[in-house]
Amino acid sequence: MDEERLFEAARTGKIDVLQDLLAKNPLILTDVALSCSRETPLHVAVKAGQLDFAHQIIQHKPEFAGEMNMDGYRPLDIAVITGNTDIVSRLLKIEEFQICRLPGKDQRTPLHYAAVNGRVEIISELISTCPDSITDVTVYGETALHLAVKNNQFQAFFVLIDWLEKLKQRALINFKDCDGNSVLHLATARRQYNSLELLVGENNIFSGVLEVNAKNSKGLSAMDILDIVMENPNDMQIRKILQKAAEKSPSSSNNYIAKEKQNDLTEEPLKDWFKYFKFQRQRDSPSNTRNVLLVVAALIATVSFQAGVEPPSSLAEHKNTQADTSNISPPPSSIPPPSEHPAATAIVPIVSALLGHTEANPYLFLFGNSIALAASLSIIIYLTGEFPFQRELLISIFAMMFTYGYSVHGLIEEDWISNAIVAVAFVLPYAVRWLPRWMNKAWKWWRGPPTSQSNQANRV
Known part of the structure; x- marks a missing residue:
């Protein structure tokens, strides 16, 4: 009950209540310090701007000036932030300890708070009282100069620069x-x-x-x-x-x-x-690089998927031409007959297209477009590893690959060939990345651990 009256008196500045409480219990301020309260009466008085009450508290309990509240602020920090120059001047007169250099939240000192809030007069008073405070840094390595620039406090920055020259601390500008x-x-x-x-x-x-x-x-x-x-x-x-x-x-x-x-x-x-x-x-930075790669991969995936769903008109005309001439006995084709093996089935039309056979042009388009889609989707999978909703993202990517394969079904008359091409194209980007690693591991496993003779030979 008495503690509640004490804090209310600090808020309203009633010194007579403070005197009555001290007369009743001379150790009431010590009891408050031991009660693990969120803050001291001096914090409350400084917040409320009660200079006379704060002066009385300092006279009876100067140690309160060095106490931090639950938010990491000392009374001087609060006075600096609120711009109460009178309370700042009174607190700086405490000679028990160097209060102007006591670090608080994030290792910030009162000078740091003055720079952040642009308290020009307080900056000069703090540095004149404690010149070494201009060299103090926060937990992030920031001086008062850094904080003034970061918070666009030009007047505070100008005053700090002037003090650097007065204190012959110009080299601090390179910190x-x-x-x-x-x-x-x-x-x-x-x-x-x-x-x-x-x-x-x-x-x-x-x-x-x-x-x-x-x-x-x-x-x-x-x-x-x-x-x-x-x-x-x-x-x-x-x-x-x-x-x-x-x-x-x-x-x-x-x-x-x-x-x-x-x-x-x-x-x-x-x-x-x-x-x-x-x-x-x-x-x-890795995060910026990842973002750029994700944007590029998403763009490639979008373009290649759209090209598969709506192929160029020349391919559609090519297919219609093949359908119109399907009843006519074709001349001997220059394309080699496909092998029964799926990989060979997919490779033969592609090689034929590269050699200039017009009959195989749709295969070349399908293979290149599928490679672009699969490679871009694999990049997205790698870059989104351990992301939130990773499982849902993988499901959507694989579903997209399935719908792409279904949409290109029928693009070419020989559907089984197009399916083989899409399958090879989807596997190839992953094989290029992981197959060398697996082969290297298999080679090391097959060779086994090095023998003692080989170790001696290597030493020689």
Whole structure:
């Protein structure tokens, strides 16, 4: 009951109630600390903006200033987020411990929260009270500079840059987060012209210090990121700023950015573009690569399935011509008679088509189209492994293959040949991938474990 009155007094700022409770039980604040409460009365007073009540709590129990609530916030964190400069100033006067550097949720300090929320006055007060706090990083390797850029707080970023110069900590501008991104990478990705002008403009303070050509964990420089996020002609101004900064960088002679000044992108050799857009394991994320492959495979599957359901008109005319001449005794055919073996049955018409026999043209179309469908569906199966509803997805894919085979049934007069071609085409993509592995395993099993004599021979 007394604890409820204490928290209500903290919310409303009734100091007289606090005094009565302390007179009745001098250890009531300690009892609250031991009660595993969600938060302390100081948290409540700071949230409510009750400066005088918070001052009384600090006098009687200064340890509350370092306590975190269930959400991972300390009283100073809450005061910074809400922008209550008076409470911030009062809390910073506590000398028992360095409260301005105590990490909270995600290892964030009050300076980090000030940068996220753009509290310019509080940033200056925090750094002037505790200069080393500007070097603190979150659990994700972010400094206050990173957070200011990520949250588009330009004024906060400007104040932090000014403090870097005052504290002679300019090298901190090159600090990278857990993704390898410096402040320059982040500002470029968000196309923050003002921030980039401050970093690499003509009047910047980081000349000779800022690593303009640095790359993140994906192997991307600031210019590479700009190539990806560029959306409108106004972004060309950012490119010019980066190019000028790259020319002044010590490593510009070996960097792609500096070369762009001499060679316009539209005039680069095609081989450079091919190399640039090739898959690079360090640059391209697996999830993005998988998404691209899924889109391409789905497109190929759609086109090939539609071509099988509605074949070209030339094939239909070819079939009608064969039907009209079926009653006439045909001349000796140049196509070899099919073998009784299914594989040979499927291969003979295909080889005949490749040799130019017009009678076998439908077989060549059917084989190529079926290969495209089967290969694209196999890619989809591989890339969706262990996805939710994997069983339902496999059922739908195999049902699609069945309906495709049924739809092409009758495309060619000799249905048994077309069925054999479709069967071979559907098995071939899987055989190409898995057969070498199975053969390798079978070869190792057949050879057995290496003998001691062979081991000695290998050593010699």
